[in-house]
Amino acid sequence: MERILIKNGILCTMAEDEDYRKGDILIEDGKIKAIADSLDDDGAKIIDASSYYVMPGLVDAHTHIGLFDFNASASVDDANEMTDPVTAGVDARYGVNPKAREFEVCYRNGITTLLITPGSGNVFCGQAFAAKTYGDNIFDMTLKAPCAVKIALGGNPKNTYGDMKRLPMTRMGVAQVLWETFRKAKQYLEDKESGKNPAYDADMEGIIPALKGEIPCKIHCTQYDMLTAIEVATAFGVHFSLEHAWGATDYLDEIVESGCDVCYGPIATYRCPGERRKIDVEAVKLLDDRGVNVAIITDSPILSEESLYHHIGEAVREGLSQKRAMRMVTINPARIIGAEERIGSLEIGKDADIILVKGKLGLDTDAEVQCTIIDGKIVYEKS
Amino acid sequence: MYLIKNGILHAGDGSIPKQMDILTEGGKIKKIGEQLSEEGAEVINVTGCHVFPGFIDPHSVIGAMGIPGRYMDHNEATNPITPEMNIRYSIDPDEVNAQEFYKSGITAVGLTPGNTNVMGGQIAVYKTAPAKMSERTVKDGAALKCSVTEDVKRTYGERKQIPKTRMGIFYLMKEAIRGAKTTGPEERSTAQQVICDVFEEKKMPVFVAANTKGEIDGILHMFAEEKIQMCLTEAFCFSDCIEEMKRSKAGLILGNINNMSQIAKNRMDISRIRELVDNGNLIAFSNTNGGSSEGREVFLWNAIEVYRAGVPAEEIVKMMTANPAKMLGVDDRLGTLEEGKDADISVFTAHPVTSYAARVRHSIINGEVIF
Numbered sequence: 001m002e003r004i005l006i007k008n009g010i011l012c013t014m015a016e017d018e019d020y021r022k023g024d025i026l027i028e029d030g031k032i033k034a035i036a037d038s039l040d041d042d043g044a045k046i047i048d049a050s051s052y053y054v055m056p057g058l059v060d061a062h063t064h065i066g067l068f069d070f071n072a073s074a075s076v077d078d079a080n081e082m083t084d085p086v087t088a089g090v091d092a093r094y095g096v097n098p099k100a101r102e103f104e105v106c107y108r109n110g111i112t113t114l115l116i117t118p119g120s121g122n123v124f125c126g127q128a129f130a131a132k133t134y135g136d137n138i139f140d141m142t143l144k145a146p147c148a149v150k151i152a153l154g155g156n157p158k159n160t161y162g163d164m165k166r167l168p169m170t171r172m173g174v175a176q177v178l179w180e181t182f183r184k185a186k187q188y189l190e191d192k193e194s195g196k197n198p199a200y201d202a203d204m205e206g207i208i209p210a211l212k213g214e215i216p217c218k219i220h221c222t223q224y225d226m227l228t229a230i231e232v233a234t235a236f237g238v239h240f241s242l243e244h245a246w247g248a249t250d251y252l253d254e255i256v257e258s259g260c261d262v263c264y265g266p267i268a269t270y271r272c273p274g275e276r277r278k279i280d281v282e283a284v285k286l287l288d289d290r291g292v293n294v295a296i297i298t299d300s301p302i303l304s305e306e307s308l309y310h311h312i313g314e315a316v317r318e319g320l321s322q323k324r325a326m327r328m329v330t331i332n333p334a335r336i337i338g339a340e341e342r343i344g345s346l347e348i349g350k351d352a353d354i355i356l357v358k359g360k361l362g363l364d365t366d367a368e369v370q371c372t373i374i375d376g377k378i379v380y381e382k383s
Numbered sequence: 384m385y386l387i388k389n390g391i392l393h394a395g396d397g398s399i400p401k402q403m404d405i406l407t408e409g410g411k412i413k414k415i416g417e418q419l420s421e422e423g424a425e426v427i428n429v430t431g432c433h434v435f436p437g438f439i440d441p442h443s444v445i446g447a448m449g450i451p452g453r454y455m456d457h458n459e460a461t462n463p464i465t466p467e468m469n470i471r472y473s474i475d476p477d478e479v480n481a482q483e484f485y486k487s488g489i490t491a492v493g494l495t496p497g498n499t500n501v502m503g504g505q506i507a508v509y510k511t512a513p514a515k516m517s518e519r520t521v522k523d524g525a526a527l528k529c530s531v532t533e534d535v536k537r538t539y540g541e542r543k544q545i546p547k548t549r550m551g552i553f554y555l556m557k558e559a560i561r562g563a564k565t566t567g568p569e570e571r572s573t574a575q576q577v578i579c580d581v582f583e584e585k586k587m588p589v590f591v592a593a594n595t596k597g598e599i600d601g602i603l604h605m606f607a608e609e610k611i612q613m614c615l616t617e618a619f620c621f622s623d624c625i626e627e628m629k630r631s632k633a634g635l636i637l638g639n640i641n642n643m644s645q646i647a648k649n650r651m652d653i654s655r656i657r658e659l660v661d662n663g664n665l666i667a668f669s670n671t672n673g674g675s676s677e678g679r680e681v682f683l684w685n686a687i688e689v690y691r692a693g694v695p696a697e698e699i700v701k702m703m704t705a706n707p708a709k710m711l712g713v714d715d716r717l718g719t720l721e722e723g724k725d726a727d728i729s730v731f732t733a734h735p736v737t738s739y740a741a742r743v744r745h746s747i748i749n750g751e752v753i754f
Contacts, residue, residue, distance in 0.1 A: 070648045101647040268641075268680035270445040270670075271481045279678065301644040310641070310684045313739030365687040365737055 001376055003028045005041045009049030009356060014056055014331040014345035020323075025054065027352040030376035035348060047378075049356050052370055055326065056345050057112025057353035060308055061333035062218070062243055062263045062297035065103060065114060066096035066138070070301060080121035082160045085168060085177050088185075089202035090126035092118050093145055096138045102301050106133035107379050109306045110355035110369035113143060115337050120152035120220040121160045123168065123177045127206055128218060130337045132353070134379040147337050148241075149210045151178070152220035153228055155275055175228050182236045185211060210238045215338060218263070222275045223247040230258045241336055244299070246275065248283035256290045261336050265297040265311050281311075282318040284328060295333035296325070312362035325362045352376035384408050384424040385752065387745075390434035390730060395704035395719035397697055405434070407726035410518070410750040415722055427752070429730050432744055435700065436720050437490025437727030438682065439508075439707035442590060442616050442636050442669035445676035446479040446509065447494045458674070460499040460538050463546060464559045466577040468504030470494050471523040476516055484511035485746035485753050487679035488703075488729035491521060493711050498534035498592045498674030501546070501555050502527065505577070506590065508711050510727070512748040519749075521725075525711045527581045529556070530592040531602050532617070534674045553601055560609075581611065588612035588710065590636065592674065594649075599624045603631045614710050616669060619645040621659075622652040629658065634665040634710050639681045640688060642672040653692035660698060667707040686736055696736045726750035 004027040011023045013035070024039040025032060067079035078095035081087045096116060106114065117128035129145035131138060153174050162169035168177050185207040191198040209215045216239040219229040226242055233240040241261035242248070248255060248262065255262065267281050287294050296311050298304070312325045334344025342351045353374050359367030372380040385407045392403040392415070404419035405412060414421075447470050449456030456473035459465050474494055484492060491510050496503030507523035531552050540547035546555055563571065563578035571579065580586040589606070593599045593615050603624070606613055613631070615621070617638030621628060628635065635656075640646055646653070656666060668685040670676045686699050708718025716725045727748050733741035746753040 070643050101650075102644055105644070105647045268678045268684065270676055270678050271483070272450040272478070273481075274451075301647065302642075304641045304644040304646060306646065307641045307684065310680070310687065310739075313687075314680055316739050317742055363739055365739060366691050368691070 001029060003044035004047060004373070004376065004378070005039060005044040006047045006049050006054055006354065006356070009052050009054035011035065011346060012053055012055045012326060013347065014327055015347055025346060025354065027354070027373065027376045030352055032346060032348055032350050032352050035346060047356070047371060052356040052358055053360070054346070055355050055357060056330045056343065057355050057372065057374065058110050058308065058329045059113045059333040059337070059344060060111055060298055060300065060305065060329070061115045061295045061336045062265070063114045063116055063300045063305065064119060064302065065106070065116060065300055065305065066098060066100040067092060067116065067119070068301055069097045069100055071101050077119070079119035081118070081126065082121040085123040085157060085161055086181050086203050087122055087126055088124040088149060088206035090118065091146070092116055092126055093129055093138055093142060098136055098138045102305055103133050106305050107372045107374065108369070109309070110357065110372050111305055111308060112353040112355070112372065112374050113337070113343050115147060115333070117148065117150045117218060120156040123152060123157045123174055124181055124203065124207070125150040125152055130339055132374050134374045143342065144337060144339050146209065146215055147339070148216050148218040149207055150218050150220070153178070153225040154221060156220070171225070175232070178228070178232050181207070182232065186236065211236065213239060216240050216261070216336070218243050220244060223250070223277065226251050227254060230254055230260065233260070234258055245283065247278040247280060249280045249286060250278070252286055252290065255287065256292060261293040261295070262287055263295045263297045263336065266299040266303040266307070267311060267314055268303070281314050284315050285318065285320040285324070288320065288324055293332050293335055294328055295336055296328040309361060309367070313365065316362045322360055322363045384421060385747070385750070386419060386421055386424040386426045387434065387728065387730070388426055388428050390429035390432045392720060393433060393435045393697070393700050394721070395436040395700060397701050400433070400697070405720065405728065407747070407750045410726055412720060412722055412724050412726050415720060427745060429744065433731045433734050433741070434720070435488060435729045435731065436704040436718055437729050437748060438488045438703040439491045439493070439711070439717060440484070440489050440670055440682050441493035441667050441707035441711050442495050442671050443492045443676045444495060444497050444671060444674065445482060446492060447473040447475065448478065449473060449475055450478060455497070457495070458497040458499045459504065463501045463535060463539055463555055464574060465500055465504055466502040466527055466581070467573040468496060469507070469523060470496055470504055471507045471520065474507065474509055476519070479509065479511060480513055482511070482679055484679045485729070485748065486743055487683055488731065488735065488743055488746070489679055489682055490727040490729065490746065490748045491717055493525060493707070495590070496528045498530040498532050499538040500530060501535055501552055502529050502559060502578070504528055505587070506711070508713050510748050512746065512751070512753045514749055514751055521716060522711065522713050524587055525713065526588045526590045527577070528590050530674070531556070531598045532592050532594050532674070549597065549601070553605060557605060582609055585611060588614065588712065590614045590616050592616045594619050596620050596623045600627055603627045603633060607631065614665070617672060619649045619651060622655040625655050625658055628664060629662045632662070632664055634667070635659060636667045636669045636710070637685055638669050639672040639677055639685065641681055641684055642677055645672070653688055656689055656692060657694055660694060665706045665710055666702045667710060668702060683735055690736050696734060699736050
């Protein structure tokens with residue numbers, strides 16, 4: 001693989017407390033080899049990045065690309081195994097259409113890693129994973145699998161099973177399924193560890209890594225459902241993130257105290273009583289100010305992946321600084337995925353997932369990616 | 384009376400923005416000029432801000448859906464031909480208010496029936512801010528909403544009723560028009576009278592929801608001889624139908640492209656909008672996709688996508704103001720900052736087409752300061 005030297009760009013490394021500064025980056029064997037004010041090219045291919053911002057590839061920590069397939073002539077939903085409220089063991093990788101056109105839209109717009117997750121039709125929805133956006137085999141593109149257990153509260157699961165006249169039909173019911181399933185999983189783990197040899201249960205096996213703190217729970221919730229999520233997750237000691245989190249401005253103290261992460265988005269839905277009563281993107285600044293790890297997400301392809309720019313822009317419009325906003329689509333989601341040793345910032349040894357941007361993302365409406373590099377390979381260049 | 388001083392005025396007609404003052408009296412713009420002063424007027428200093436005519440979304444169903452409800456109020460899905468339905472009766476002011484449209488600079492919306500019917504009913508133009516209900520309706524019967532999208536055949540096909548196919552959709556459209564025109568005024572039903580008002584008397588334009596190339600080409604072909612003023616709504620495959628659109632000079636009310644990833648799904652080439660602009664087709668933006676609407680933000684997101692595709696910012700301002708006013712036939716009152724027109728004014732801290740940091744500093748509707 002060729003070595004690449006990106007010269008003279010404005011480096012936005014996303015390393016803690018580091019300011020933007022002019023510099024060079026050397027890529028070798030798919031990794032970031034060196035970062036300095038000035039580097040010798042030593043035979044490497046040179047990319048002139050003068051007047052461009054050099055950033056880590058963008059990361060969207062909540063998508064269903066390839067699982068919801070609108071490209072087919074009939075809409076395909078491979079995201080929701082809505083045949084039982086608990087399907088913790090199903091693996092999203094097996095549902096993805098790797099030829100979905102949205103993957104190309106991703107890397108052309110500088111989004112280099114996606115967290116792809118089952119939908120929200122169940123209470124325990126399945127195993128989420130993270131993948132790079134370039135490639136044609138989803139297993140080869142996978143960065144980390146599983147990277148989370150997807151859970152959903154609220155209208156989606158209760159409408160699925162309410163229609164079938166099965167538990168859960170109400171929010172009370174959803175909370176009971178949540179408690180009972182975690183209890184059962186905790187018992188299953190204790191039985192295994194004490195040698196009792198319980199019958200193999202694939203859904204329980206899917207929850208064990210979360211109980212052991214190896215991967216987080218990703219909990220879809222809005223408005224007051226966030227309190228249920230915090231209560232149950234805290235009781236079982238699991239790491240967790242609140243997904244969507246509309247209405248978070250009403251629950252700031254509880255969120256901060258719980259120590260959880262927040263994946264905020266999508267925004268720009270119509271407003272109505274209930275789950276959509278408050279779509280408060282200003283929450284991302286308020287949470288960030290108080291030390292919460294916040295990522296901005298699109299829920300693509302339900303909203304387009306390229307709308308990530310608009311999402312960042314709306315957060316900036318509501319008072320977030322453009323520099324803090326950049327972290328919410330790079331290092332913050334990298335941490336939520338649990339892959340920060342490989343992606344999310346420009347640091348020596350990390351994957352060479354790098355984008356060159358003309359203009360300021362989230363401020364200039366015409367900011368544009370000029371070049372996208374994934375694992376040290378140029379996958380897109382503006383002609 | 385309000386005196387809005389020192390803003391950079393974008394008149395909405397494509398003219399070069401310049402620093403001007405606006406004096407409002409009651410619900411109207413009284414005077415526009417440099418260095419105005421008026422005793423008794425409350426001064427609103429907007430130095431450094433960009434001042435626009437209130438933006439207009441000519442095609443929204445949110446505001447007339449009647450949420451929560453077992454049956455949505457914008458889809459009289461009991462018969463595919465219902466041109467006589469008037470959306471005015473379905474407008475819920477609370478539903479409109481809850482969207483806070485004016486926080487994105489939108490001061491008027493065209494509330495419309497959805498996509499389930501071939502002819503769905505009549506569109507009404509409505510102001511977005513809290514004020515007396517009677518002062519908020521600008522015009523009802525502003526346009527006839529039609530639809531040839533898959534929403535029609537899904538709705539009726541499921542019931543094993545015509546139309547189950549696109550052939551059926553276009554057959555019903557043609558027969559409804561022919562039937563109305565060949566029935567004498569004394570024998571016409573209410574529906575047929577509305578159809579004659581539109582297709583014979585040209586009393587109101589037609590807005591047709593059409594997405595795929597087959598749907599767009601089909602409706603442009605069928606209506607080619609009708610010589611009516613016509614706009615396509617949603618039209619996500621417009622870039623595959625440029626020649627047909629140029630020939631017909633139909634307007635384009637671009638639907639919410641961000642919902643369900645329309646650019647990826649349809650391989651859209653937004654930059655081809657420039658050819659329609661050069662050809663004189665009117666372009667506007669809508670929050671709607673598949674017959675349902677999303678929130679106020681997506682209006683500006685559409686504008687930004689068209690800006691990113693190479694259309695100049697001031698041309699885009701027309702698409703948010705003067706163009707939709709013309710499409711709805713309310714340009715005598717709305718769409719530009721002109722003496723005598725409604726005092727619907729959106730003041731932004733920066734240019735919302737070029738900068739995400741732009742916030743609405745003031746919103747004035749019917750001459751009333753909303754905030």
